[in-house]
Amino acid sequence: xxxxxxxxxxxxxxxxxxxxxxxxxxxxxxxxxxxxxxxxxxxxxxxxxxxxxxxxxxxxxxxxxxxxxxxxxxxxxxx
Amino acid sequence: xxxxxxxxxxxxxxxxxxxxxxxxxxxxxxxxxxxxxxxxxxxxxxxxxxxxxxxxxxxxxxxxxxxxxxxxxxxxxxxxxxxxxxxxxxxxxxxxxxxxxxxxxxxxxxxxxxxxxxxxxxxxxxxxxxxxxxxxxxxxxxxxxxxxxxxxxxxxxxxxxxxxxxxxxxxxxxxxxxxxxxxxxxxxxxxxxxxxxxxxxxxxxxxxxxxxxxxxxxxxxxxxxxxxxxx
Numbered sequence: 001x002x003x004x005x006x007x008x009x010x011x012x013x014x015x016x017x018x019x020x021x022x023x024x025x026x027x028x029x030x031x032x033x034x035x036x037x038x039x040x041x042x043x044x045x046x047x048x049x050x051x052x053x054x055x056x057x058x059x060x061x062x063x064x065x066x067x068x069x070x071x072x073x074x075x076x077x078x079x
Numbered sequence: 080x081x082x083x084x085x086x087x088x089x090x091x092x093x094x095x096x097x098x099x100x101x102x103x104x105x106x107x108x109x110x111x112x113x114x115x116x117x118x119x120x121x122x123x124x125x126x127x128x129x130x131x132x133x134x135x136x137x138x139x140x141x142x143x144x145x146x147x148x149x150x151x152x153x154x155x156x157x158x159x160x161x162x163x164x165x166x167x168x169x170x171x172x173x174x175x176x177x178x179x180x181x182x183x184x185x186x187x188x189x190x191x192x193x194x195x196x197x198x199x200x201x202x203x204x205x206x207x208x209x210x211x212x213x214x215x216x217x218x219x220x221x222x223x224x225x226x227x228x229x230x231x232x233x234x235x236x237x238x239x240x241x242x243x244x245x246x247x248x249x250x251x252x253x254x255x256x257x258x259x260x261x262x263x264x265x266x267x268x269x270x271x272x273x274x275x276x277x278x279x280x281x282x283x284x285x286x287x288x289x290x291x292x293x294x295x296x297x298x299x300x301x302x303x304x305x306x307x308x309x310x
Contacts, residue, residue: 013231014256016191064148067141067177069184070231 001045002078003057007066008038041065050077083310084111085126085302090155090171092117092146096133097168097279104279105129108292110299117149126302127164128155130171132224132277142185142227143173152178164208164305165271166298169225172263172273181266181273182240183232188225189256195224197287199251200262200276203244207265208301209272210247212293218251219290221276223262228275230257230264243267248274 009015015036022035043060047053057075066073087110091098098114105112113123117135122128135146146152152174159165159180167175175181188194197220202213213219232240237258240246248263255275263274278291 013186014189014229016187016189016256020191064140064144067144067184069233070186 001047001050001053003043003045003053004076004078005041005043005057005061005065006038006074006076007041007061007071008073009036010070010072013070038071050079053077083303083306084109085299085306086111086113086124087127087129087299087302088113088115088122088125089129089131090115090117090149090151091131092133092135092149092151092170092174094133094135094137095131095170097277098131098133100277101129101131101168101279104282104291104295105299107282108296108299110302115151117146117151120150120154122151122154122158125158125163126305127166127298128158129298130155130165130167130174131279132169132171135170135174138170138227141177143170143175143177146170146174147177156180159266159271162268162270164298164301166209166294167271167273168277168279169223169228169275172275173227175271175273180271181264182236182245183230183258183261183264185225185227185275186229186231187227188229193224193226194228194255195222197222197281198254198262198276200248201251202247203249204247204265207247207269207272207297209265209294209297211297211300213297219293220288221278221281221291221294222287223254223276225255225275228255228257230261230275232258240264247272248276 281291
């Protein structure tokens, strides 16, 4: 079973990488009013039950993959 | 009776860079400096511990996020919980924050640039084991070298720190965009401190400043007092 974790800088937290991307896109002529840069973690799991997989991945997020002070996360489970 | 030499450990993680400089500086300040490998599950008999600067585990995921799970970090947490003196410098500060021994988190510098220069700092607390040789309001100069040094915490947590007097050092000029210009903080009990500047790189006038010795000599002195208290 596969899972994807999306980790994002929390709303309201200064994201200088996002600001740099926004500026670069503007230089290229794109009309962008905001950009935020996060990260993606793709996981291969031994679990076969989607509910069990979600419980495991949520635990991974809390213990390691995201820091709740500055990041929010979303978990996607793929069959 | 000769003054006892306190034993100060320095943890080496994979990717630590300033462990040897910290060992050298502590020895120069008359401590018995003891290297400790990150795989050690128990600390040797120590009077203080330093977590050095560098890029433990390549700074992968987040700075300090993986070093937090090293066996030695668990031992440092136990040591701190028992009241032991713990100082985290730069990456060591990041590890202490990730491990929950200190509040907040260190984020990418607001400028996105690696900052490597001497910075003025203002001392906010001089009653800690790490700052007893300083005076409140004193300006000291210590170098920084980091890309992720912007200390951050939500406003309510910053307020709590200010009320508890946990801010130890502030930048005397803009450095990395950290909240309230915070350069160094301590835990509520005052036995754990973290700072982004590198005191071990400023212990001799030849290095441009000897102000770092004020921090490290305070620590060595506090460690020595603990040895004397046990005699």
